[in-house]
Amino acid sequence: MSEISxxxxxxxxxxxxxxxxxxxxxxxxxDGALCELIDGxxxxxxxxxxxxxxxxxxSVKALNEKLSLGFGDVCSKKLAKNLCGCGExxxxxxxxxxxxxxxxxxxxxxxxxxxxxxxxxATAMIEEFCDYVNDILGENRSLRPRFSCGYGDFDIKHxxxxxxxxxxxxxxxxxxxxxxxxxxxxxxxxxxxxAK
Numbered sequence: 001m002s003e004i005s006x007x008x009x010x011x012x013x014x015x016x017x018x019x020x021x022x023x024x025x026x027x028x029x030x031d032g033a034l035c036e037l038i039d040g041x042x043x044x045x046x047x048x049x050x051x052x053x054x055x056x057x058x059s060v061k062a063l064n065e066k067l068s069l070g071f072g073d074v075c076s077k078k079l080a081k082n083l084c085g086c087g088e089x090x091x092x093x094x095x096x097x098x099x100x101x102x103x104x105x106x107x108x109x110x111x112x113x114x115x116x117x118x119x120x121x122a123t124a125m126i127e128e129f130c131d132y133v134n135d136i137l138g139e140n141r142s143l144r145p146r147f148s149c150g151y152g153d154f155d156i157k158h159x160x161x162x163x164x165x166x167x168x169x170x171x172x173x174x175x176x177x178x179x180x181x182x183x184x185x186x187x188x189x190x191x192x193x194x195a196k
Contacts (some may be wrong), residue, residue: 004166007094007133009052014051014128016042016121024120027040034117035080039113049122049160050097051129055137056165060193071158071165078152079191082144086193089144090137093168094130095187104185126186134179137192144193149180155192156180162189 021038022030030038058070062084065077071091083089100122107115134146150156159180168174175183182189 004054004056004171006171007055007136008051013046014125014132016046016124016128020124020127021117021120024123025117037114037117038121039150041117044103045096045100045118045121045125047104048097048099049125049127050099051094051132052097053092053094053129053133054166054168054171055090055092055133057088057194058091060089072161074154074158076152076154079147079154082147083193085196086144087196088194090179090192090194091162091166091189092133092137092192093124093163093166093172093174093187093189095172095174095182095184096126096129096135098173098184100125100186101184122186128190130188130190134192142195146190146192148190150189159189 018030018035018038025195056070060083061068062080065075065080067074067076067080067083069091071087092187101187104115104118104122107118130146134143137143147154149159150160159182160176163174163176163182172189177183
């Protein structure tokens with residue numbers, strides 16, 4: 001069994017890019033009023049988000065598109081291509097926590113336009129947090145781009161195996177729904193190959 005490690009970012013400030021937030025809003029740029037709304041939403045999300053992650057290093061055994069990873073066996077040509085030449089990989093789960101979901105849900109009932117911006121801000125934040133996790137994992141080593149369940153032919157059903165393997169429910173409060181989506185909704189699982 002691989003050792004499970006934990007990352008908590010309450011001590012650091014994630015830098016959110018307004019251009020990325022606008023991209024999630026399907027806008028090229030923001031004007032004065034939208035920029036003010038985005039700034040307010042960034043402060044609101046940052047004030048309640050609790051970014052956490054769990055990860056483990058696993059061995060990678062590949063035979064064509066069939067992969068044996070620490071959490072189970074996977075059949076995926078695209079993931080196999082991504083991990084080609086890697087003898088090991090990191091498996092991780094990162095989340096912003098349940099309070100972000102509650103905030104977005106609250107505004108979806110009373111101010112839907114703000115809820116949309118909050119959702120885009122939270123999406124940018126979980127991606128930024130995943131980049132932060134990658135930076136920690138990549139210290140003194142070269143990593144492949146992260147690859148998540150649901151990308152290409154990497155079946156979303158493997159989400160269950162990853163969460164179980166990382167004990168994500170107990171460690172960081174991540175649950176799997178019947179649809180294989182995760183809650184809190186601003187949660188990501190990924191495989192990151194360690195290049196030789």
